[in-house]
Amino acid sequence: MKNWKDVVAHRQFRYLDHSKKSFFHGKPYTALTSFAIDDVLSLFARSGEAVPAVRLWVHPDTVVLGIPDSRLPYLEEGVRRLAERGYYSVVRNSGGLAVALDAGVLNISLVLPDMRKISIYDCYEAMVSFIRFILRDLTDEIEAYEITGSYCPGDFDLSIDGKKFAGISQRRVRDGAAIQIYLDVEGEGRERAELLREFYDVAKKDEETRFDYPDIDPAVMASLSELLGMALTVDAMKERVLQGIREASDRIVTDDFSDNELVQFEKRYVQMMKRNKEVADMQ
Template structure:
């Protein structure tokens, strides 16, 4: 398994590193994992771009210091504060290795075990009117994590976010409230949770370590830095 470590301060560069995971998995026929803290941004889903209030939602994000971007997986907007943990796992699918629901089930189970290792008490599901609502979520005192998936012909990218601290929880609730209002999407700020709020660590680095360890699952790894991956992606 290839494991990419580190974050980049530039939002576009950081996103390019994550996109490159798929190419690495397809080229090497090996899973490629990244667990990190993306720079501050709000990632809008495809359905957001069709909303009447989309441009206002983007302006709202920018006014609050969050770079608005569009992502290819998932539903509604997700906020990354700079200390929010993200994970992305690219897996080769040639030869019919596993289906969509199998990958969702395995990723949700693996992430749940990781958060328990980080001290949190979690369960599957999410409260009503959660951010980026979806059935592949984990909750404690509120929604802690969500998982999405994008499938290509020869690979799949499974990704998600984890809120580690209660301060991150409050920041996400505060910025998403006006963003979701602009989009016309129901949202309850009280539905946002965190690993810390569920009894676990508030340290995102410890969450990263726990998530990475669970997804590696004892495999031999080939570590890469985000800078290396970005350099390989340059024309």
């Protein structure tokens, strides 16, 4: 397993806590906005010009769909069902399938520069190592392998005792990469899984599809609070993230977007709006 400190070989971090934002430079702060922001951070992560960035984000009652989900045969029915349940749907531009976000789910984006020299798998392993590091006083039982029956399954699902609490995706833009993880911190993982099982039941039905969508078993999903038997909060996890990067760096900067970054943000935001127009019209 690649250690995250080996991958993040920098002594300075940029730290952006966007977990309680309602707007970002005049735009409603939705998951769509978050993916545009990560694209910009990756775009400017060029060797010699940028330091690693850690960004925290939380979006209430949102289902983030993967690109394959946008091809489901009855997608409109599925999106409308989510809307009836009070969930806003967004199609992301990184890998993976549908995940459920709410106020109890903390998302972490680790944006790294100069990725031409680092493999995709090394980046995934770095994120796994980082999560183990910041939770090391609470558990040493975090495993990384695909959890069959989970939503958005992948080789780097994070679990304890066979129950998944986190999933990782990755987005590369030029020389930069955003490694994104969602952490089910509070609440019940089963409820989130039941929501997405219902979505796939409605959006796929019994139709034969080329893509293998997950057959979700809510029993294999749980939050960290449930798995650790303690009332762990999103705010407490944010403190653990910040302490983790403090231990690995000499300096933390909290600079807002520069004028050049804001120009690119406008462009990436428009791209995400276009990507999501069809789904937005369904809601």
